[in-house]
Amino acid sequence: MVTDQNAFIRFMLQIPESSKKKVVIIGAGFGGMKLAQKLDKDKFQVVLIDRNNYHQFQPLFYQVAMAGLEPSSISFPLRKAFQNTKDVIIRVAEVLNVDIEQKLITTSEGECSYDLLVLAMGAKTNFYGNQKFEEHTYGLKSLSEALLLRNDLLKDMEAALLEKDYEKRQGYIDITIVGGGATGVEVAGALAELKNFVFPKDYQELDTKEVDIYLIQSGGLLLQGMSNKSSMAAEEFLTKMGVKIIKNTKVVDLVDDKVFLANGETLLSRKVVWAAGITCAKLNGIPETCYVRGNRIKVNDHMQIIENEGIYVIGDQALLSNEKYPDGHPQVAQVAIQMGQHLANLLNGKSNKSFHYKDRGSMATIGRNKAVVDLPNFHFQGFFAWLVWLVVHLFALIGVKNKIFVLFNWIVNYLTYDQSLRLILKADAKSKR
Amino acid sequence: MVTDQNAFIRFMLQIPESSKKKVVIIGAGFGGMKLAQKLDKDKFQVVLIDRNNYHQFQPLFYQVAMAGLEPSSISFPLRKAFQNTKDVIIRVAEVLNVDIEQKLITTSEGECSYDLLVLAMGAKTNFYGNQKFEEHTYGLKSLSEALLLRNDLLKDMEAALLEKDYEKRQGYIDITIVGGGATGVEVAGALAELKNFVFPKDYQELDTKEVDIYLIQSGGLLLQGMSNKSSMAAEEFLTKMGVKIIKNTKVVDLVDDKVFLANGETLLSRKVVWAAGITCAKLNGIPETCYVRGNRIKVNDHMQIIENEGIYVIGDQALLSNEKYPDGHPQVAQVAIQMGQHLANLLNGKSNKSFHYKDRGSMATIGRNKAVVDLPNFHFQGFFAWLVWLVVHLFALIGVKNKIFVLFNWIVNYLTYDQSLRLILKADAKSKR
Numbered sequence: 001m002v003t004d005q006n007a008f009i010r011f012m013l014q015i016p017e018s019s020k021k022k023v024v025i026i027g028a029g030f031g032g033m034k035l036a037q038k039l040d041k042d043k044f045q046v047v048l049i050d051r052n053n054y055h056q057f058q059p060l061f062y063q064v065a066m067a068g069l070e071p072s073s074i075s076f077p078l079r080k081a082f083q084n085t086k087d088v089i090i091r092v093a094e095v096l097n098v099d100i101e102q103k104l105i106t107t108s109e110g111e112c113s114y115d116l117l118v119l120a121m122g123a124k125t126n127f128y129g130n131q132k133f134e135e136h137t138y139g140l141k142s143l144s145e146a147l148l149l150r151n152d153l154l155k156d157m158e159a160a161l162l163e164k165d166y167e168k169r170q171g172y173i174d175i176t177i178v179g180g181g182a183t184g185v186e187v188a189g190a191l192a193e194l195k196n197f198v199f200p201k202d203y204q205e206l207d208t209k210e211v212d213i214y215l216i217q218s219g220g221l222l223l224q225g226m227s228n229k230s231s232m233a234a235e236e237f238l239t240k241m242g243v244k245i246i247k248n249t250k251v252v253d254l255v256d257d258k259v260f261l262a263n264g265e266t267l268l269s270r271k272v273v274w275a276a277g278i279t280c281a282k283l284n285g286i287p288e289t290c291y292v293r294g295n296r297i298k299v300n301d302h303m304q305i306i307e308n309e310g311i312y313v314i315g316d317q318a319l320l321s322n323e324k325y326p327d328g329h330p331q332v333a334q335v336a337i338q339m340g341q342h343l344a345n346l347l348n349g350k351s352n353k354s355f356h357y358k359d360r361g362s363m364a365t366i367g368r369n370k371a372v373v374d375l376p377n378f379h380f381q382g383f384f385a386w387l388v389w390l391v392v393h394l395f396a397l398i399g400v401k402n403k404i405f406v407l408f409n410w411i412v413n414y415l416t417y418d419q420s421l422r423l424i425l426k427a428d429a430k431s432k433r
Numbered sequence: 434m435v436t437d438q439n440a441f442i443r444f445m446l447q448i449p450e451s452s453k454k455k456v457v458i459i460g461a462g463f464g465g466m467k468l469a470q471k472l473d474k475d476k477f478q479v480v481l482i483d484r485n486n487y488h489q490f491q492p493l494f495y496q497v498a499m500a501g502l503e504p505s506s507i508s509f510p511l512r513k514a515f516q517n518t519k520d521v522i523i524r525v526a527e528v529l530n531v532d533i534e535q536k537l538i539t540t541s542e543g544e545c546s547y548d549l550l551v552l553a554m555g556a557k558t559n560f561y562g563n564q565k566f567e568e569h570t571y572g573l574k575s576l577s578e579a580l581l582l583r584n585d586l587l588k589d590m591e592a593a594l595l596e597k598d599y600e601k602r603q604g605y606i607d608i609t610i611v612g613g614g615a616t617g618v619e620v621a622g623a624l625a626e627l628k629n630f631v632f633p634k635d636y637q638e639l640d641t642k643e644v645d646i647y648l649i650q651s652g653g654l655l656l657q658g659m660s661n662k663s664s665m666a667a668e669e670f671l672t673k674m675g676v677k678i679i680k681n682t683k684v685v686d687l688v689d690d691k692v693f694l695a696n697g698e699t700l701l702s703r704k705v706v707w708a709a710g711i712t713c714a715k716l717n718g719i720p721e722t723c724y725v726r727g728n729r730i731k732v733n734d735h736m737q738i739i740e741n742e743g744i745y746v747i748g749d750q751a752l753l754s755n756e757k758y759p760d761g762h763p764q765v766a767q768v769a770i771q772m773g774q775h776l777a778n779l780l781n782g783k784s785n786k787s788f789h790y791k792d793r794g795s796m797a798t799i800g801r802n803k804a805v806v807d808l809p810n811f812h813f814q815g816f817f818a819w820l821v822w823l824v825v826h827l828f829a830l831i832g833v834k835n836k837i838f839v840l841f842n843w844i845v846n847y848l849t850y851d852q853s854l855r856l857i858l859k860a861d862a863k864s865k866r
Binding site for chain 2: 011012013014016052053054070071072075077079080083089091092109110135136137138142143144145147148152154158161162164201202203205271401404405408412418421422423424425426429430431432433
């Protein structure tokens with residue numbers, strides 16, 4: 001943090017001098033990582049800025065929250081990723097402002113000039129402006145949020161043991177998931193597995209059949225955007241596993257351990273997981289006119305903010321519309337990765353083509369032996385889909401060690417029906433600063 | 434926490450009714466775990482209370498702090514440990530008071546009566562009453578402290594990249610370890626390995642040779658209590674690895690990033706690891722006369738607080754003196770485990786013998802291929818000692834999965850000279866409570 005009193009000192013990110021063009025990438029998600037890897041380091045000096053010192057594999061956050069994986073198994077330190085790559089400078093900082101005229105960004109740790117700027121900042125949870133929902137529900141867009149949910153889930157089970165009042169106890173053990181997209185479905189499935197296989201062993205004093213898992217979907221279909229067949233299969237899987245799916249309604253209010261729905265129902269549940277949508281964070285200095293729906297930034301075929309040469313946007317934050325995707329591309333990892341590769345090709349001078357998204361399909365896992373996969377021309381569900389899901393996610397992880405750890409965790413979990421990661425890890429050591 | 438306004442409600446730990454004698458064990462460390470496992474459940478109902486929901490393997494905390502292992506690899510959830518053991522009731526709570534007359538303890542979560550009470554609360558860092566040291570140095574007696582040190586170590590390396598002033602930069606990258614016992618020696622060794630093998634790759638912009646590791650020892654020998662040969666070997670190993678050992682002095686003051694020593698030297702180092710001794714926490718309700726040196730509680734041969742039948746103490750917290758150990762037994766895991774087993778035998782009615790500590794030896798690891806081992810009649814150092822250290826610690830870990838994870842981590846580390854656990858994991862998600 002900038003704390004020095006002397007206003008004359010200019011805090012700088014101390015990027016080493018270079019004769020090459022300086023490309024500053026904000027965000028080390030799927031898009032930013034791919035771009036940093038693929039840019040020609042003989043032509044460019046790359047500055048990669050992220051608020052964390054690691055790349056995180058968002059599609060598995062829900063397994064961290066459900067005590068199935070450790071954060072380190074699905075993260076990779078940026079410095080290690082680029083140890084053997086020259087001219088990639090890593091800075092851990094929060095970007096606060098961009099000055100388009102001066103080609104300068106301001107971060108929490110100092111300023112940094114650029115020749116080319118790439119925004120790859122991703123998306124965050126969308127609470128649709130509702131302060132109460134933001135304060136009292138659990139998002140799943142960072143590892144620390146995932147760990148918070150894990151801790152509170154386990155703490156509430158402990159609290160339930162001490163609570164003799166039926167309604168209060170239900171408040172502790174029940175959980176509400178808002179949003180029937182991939183995240184909501186995967187959280188609900190993982191919770192159902194905990195309820196069915198782990199809780200009865202861990203909490204023999206409780207009647208764990210009383211644990212209710214509610215999945216609230218505003219529309220009539222789960223996994224909107226996937227095939228009808230997959231949507232139906234997901235609903236059937238979840239229902240069989242004991243998840244209570246409540247469709248065509250939404251949460252209107254939260255009071256203590258009560259969740260009020262638009263259809264008049266009241267649920268007893270202290271924990272509400274908010275997976276009802278995403279939006280992008282705005283960045284100071286980007287003209288308001290650039291923002292479109294969900295705070296995405298409109299870009300042309302070359303990922304540029306139109307009429308602002310030198311500034312590019314990729315991934316969830318970019319809205320690129322073409323004939324096939326008039327409303328923009330889906331905000332998923334594959335699009336971000338392909339945009340990163342595309343922009344690297346453009347900047348390296350290897351290609352001048354328009355961006356063309358190659359849809360590799362989409363998938364969601366519900367539980368052991370249960371997943372749904374939509375390939376462009378083929379949809380399938382069940383055990384084989386689950387195997388495909390495992391293999392695809394395993395290969396997408398960065399790092400051989402991470403792959404081995406995740407695979408080993410999954411095997412242990414599959415064989416024993418029981419992980420041993422259920423630590424309530426307190427961050428209660430007093431800071432020394 | 435007890436938050437209800439109604440003063441008439443008695444908060445209870447809700448222990449199920451039982452016709453058996455109720456043994457309440459405070460602390461699930463090495464001693465408490467062993468006792469809970471070995472007590473005859475046909476005779477006793479066991480209530481195991483710990484502030485954490487997991488058992489932690491303290492001897493490897495330093496590897497967590499040095500980004501070599503994950504907390505979950507050296508911890509084991511209590512509920513999982515006792516899933517298949519009937520009549521072991523687990524409660525996660527902080528014990529606040531014991532009422533000896535009424536045979537009742539008060540915890541943060543409610544009250545609980547007992548027939549027999551066992552204190553197995555272990556020890557904490559001893560700051561010798563110095564508030565400043567307590568506030569500004571890093572202890573290593575809990576997983577959250579270990580993670581805090583890891584985070585700040587990595588944060589300071591990032592900060593050093595942005596600091597052009599030589600002295601301030603040294604403050605960020607240098608580190609002082611106070612105390613030349615096993616913990617201090619092991620931390621210093623692990624840090625030296627980071628400095629020699631990891632930092633040069635991660636921080637190519639820095640001259641990592643400038644990282645200074647100071648080990649301050651008040652006496653003239655490291656590893657006091659071990660053999661002279663081991664002490665000398667440890668000193669030689671550390672010196673060769675680049676650790677600056679400063680003997681026969683102590684820290685007198687800390688101001689900003691300066692450490693002032695009694696010998697007049699001033700070190701530049703924001704981070705000070707405090708491994709200079711341990712003490713026990715006192716428990717309200719235990720008569721003052723029971724406490725002896727280091728707040729340990731004097732017990733007789735049957736681990737009882739003398740003249741208070743029904744209250745036992747084991748592990749670091751107990752001071753049992755006999756002919757061989759007139760000043761009490763060493764405060765190490767082996768003593769705690771053997772005391773737990775001994776007390777279980779006594780209470781089960783299997784034995785009425787006095788406690789006899791079987792010294793299996795002591796050991797410390799300094800770095801790869803470098804450890805010192807003192808067996809009762811044989812002392813050895815170097816590669817073979819290091820192998821013995823690895824095997825002993827691996828076998829002592831609870832859980833097959835933990836053993837495999839730790840072993841795999843060590844193998845990766847050994848082969849690659851480089852872990853990938855260097856995440857600055859922020860606990861910054863806003864609490865929902």
